[in-house]
Amino acid sequence: MLSARAARLKESATLKVFGAAKRMIAEGIDVINLSMGEPDYNTPEHIKEAAIQAIKANHTHYTVNRGILPLREAVAKRLKEDFNADYTPEQILVSSGAKQSLFNTIMALVDEGDEVLLPYPAWPTHPEAIGLAGGKVVALRTREKDDFKINARQLAAAITPKTKMILFSNPINPTGMVYSEDELTALVDVLKKHNIFILADEIYARMCYDGFKFRSLATFPEIKERVILVQGVSKAYAMTGWRIGFSCGPQAVIKAADKIQGHSTSNASSIAQYAALAAVSGPQDSLDEMLATYTKRRKYIMERFSAMPDISFAVPRGAFYLFPNVSAYFNEQYPDSTALAMYLLEKAHVAVVPGVGFGQEGYLRLSYAASMEQLAAACDRIEKALKELKG
Numbered sequence: 013m014l015s016a017r018a019a020r021l022k023e024s025a026t027l028k029v030f031g032a033a034k035r036m037i038a039e040g041i042d043v044i045n046l047s048m049g050e051p052d053y054n055t056p057e058h059i060k061e062a063a064i065q066a067i068k069a070n071h072t073h074y075t076v077n078r079g080i081l082p083l084r085e086a087v088a089k090r091l092k093e094d095f096n097a098d099y100t101p102e103q104i105l106v107s108s109g110a111k112q113s114l115f116n117t118i119m120a121l122v123d124e125g126d127e128v129l130l131p132y133p134a135w136p137t138h139p140e141a142i143g144l145a146g147g148k149v150v151a152l153r154t155r156e157k158d159d160f161k162i163n164a165r166q167l168a169a170a171i172t173p174k175t176k177m178i179l180f181s182n183p184i185n186p187t188g189m190v191y192s193e194d195e196l197t198a199l200v201d202v203l204k205k206h207n208i209f210i211l212a213d214e215i216y217a218r219m220c221y222d223g224f225k226f227r228s229l230a231t232f233p234e235i236k237e238r239v240i241l242v243q244g245v246s247k248a249y250a251m252t253g254w255r256i257g258f259s260c261g262p263q264a265v266i267k268a269a270d271k272i273q274g275h276s277t278s279n280a281s282s283i284a285q286y287a288a289l290a291a292v293s294g295p296q297d298s299l300d301e302m303l304a305t306y307t308k309r310r311k312y313i314m315e316r317f318s319a320m321p322d323i324s325f326a327v328p329r330g331a332f333y334l335f336p337n338v339s340a341y342f343n344e345q346y347p348d349s350t351a352l353a354m355y356l357l358e359k360a361h362v363a364v365v366p367g368v369g370f371g372q373e374g375y376l377r378l379s380y381a382a383s384m385e386q387l388a389a390a391c392d393r394i395e396k397a398l399k400e401l402k403g
């Protein structure tokens with residue numbers, strides 16, 4: 013009965029743990045949830061106030077499909093200020109979350125049978141969105157000892173006449189890795205020789221630590237005309253529920269994406285657009301505060317996991333995730349990351365995401381977008397449960 017397209021879609025591997033966690037929480041069990049990919053902060057007051065004012069001013073009608081001009085102007089300004097990326101409002105499409113920005117772009121560029129390069133581990137929506145468009149995912153595997161990053165040689169070897177695009181995330185969910193300018197330059201040296209599109213998912217771009225200097229792929233003139241940059245307000249302004257994302261790129265691609273959006277959801281929520289306008293053009297200090305807190309939490313969780321025997325991890329430089337290698341704890345009863353995540357949920361009452369959900373067995377993803385008290389308790393519980401596992 014279902015379409016082949018729907019039947020092909022993989023159910024999220026995180027669902028098993030998440031579903032069980034929800035049931036336990038409903039039963040009143042004190043589960044610490046480190047499985048979510050969202051800030052634990054609330055949306056800053058001035059942003060909420062802008063939404064209230066938008067309602068009162070009756071900004072409650074359809075807007076232009078692309079998003080209101082003041083928002084697209086403000087996004088262009090912010091991209092210039094933050095990343096030195098040059099875009100005009102005509103090159104920007106406002107969508108209902110970065111997720112829709114990705115979907116629109118993929119639908120606009122990928123045909124049946126086109127190959128799309130995707131570094132792994134990958135955020136689960138990336139391969140599924142490519143698959144929905146009929147594209148073929150070509151996985152670029154990475155290793156912990158290489159900080160889960162691809163290199164120029166590997167990239168060059170993967171490009172074929174059928175390659176249409178690379179979907180490149182930076183910073184990376186789930187590993188928290190961030191490519192340095194030198195690493196990006198080496199990749200750009202390959203990309204500039206091949207006529208393929210580059211879909212740059214930089215949703216975590218403003219969340220880097222240790223003074224790490226983030227460079228956007230949209231600032232390399234050699235490839236700029238083939239880059240579609242995806243950004244949004246979800247992570248940086250704690251606005252996951254408002255659903256506002258942006259795609260920025262060549263006008264022809266943005267126009268096609270705009271058309272696709274026009275026939276699916278039309279404009280993103282008018283009220284949320286006004287809230288996003290306040291976020292992007294208003295004071296940025298709430299982000300600085302969040303980053304200062306994440307910095308402390310990141311240091312703490314890394315210290316705790318470094319002290320646990322037989323666990324290793326690549327030091328994350330961005331986003332808010334730790335991706336530890338826990339394979340030394342696998343045994344007959346708990347032979348993989350899903351089983352170990354279930355064990356930690358049932359035994360330690362801590363919810364984490366199994367690495368296999370991101371195509372990387374042997375690992376767990378923990379979000380440190382949680383309070384210090386929660387993190388401390390979660391680390392205590394995980395440490396104890398793992399110790400018991402080893403007997």
Ligand SMILES: Cc1ncc(COP(=O)(O)O)c(C=O)c1O
Nearest residue numbers: 049109110111135185244246257
């Ligand atoms: C890598 C990556 N891209 C995009 C998104 C989607 O962001 P949005 O909430 O704006 O749709 C997420 C959210 O988890 C993400 O992790």
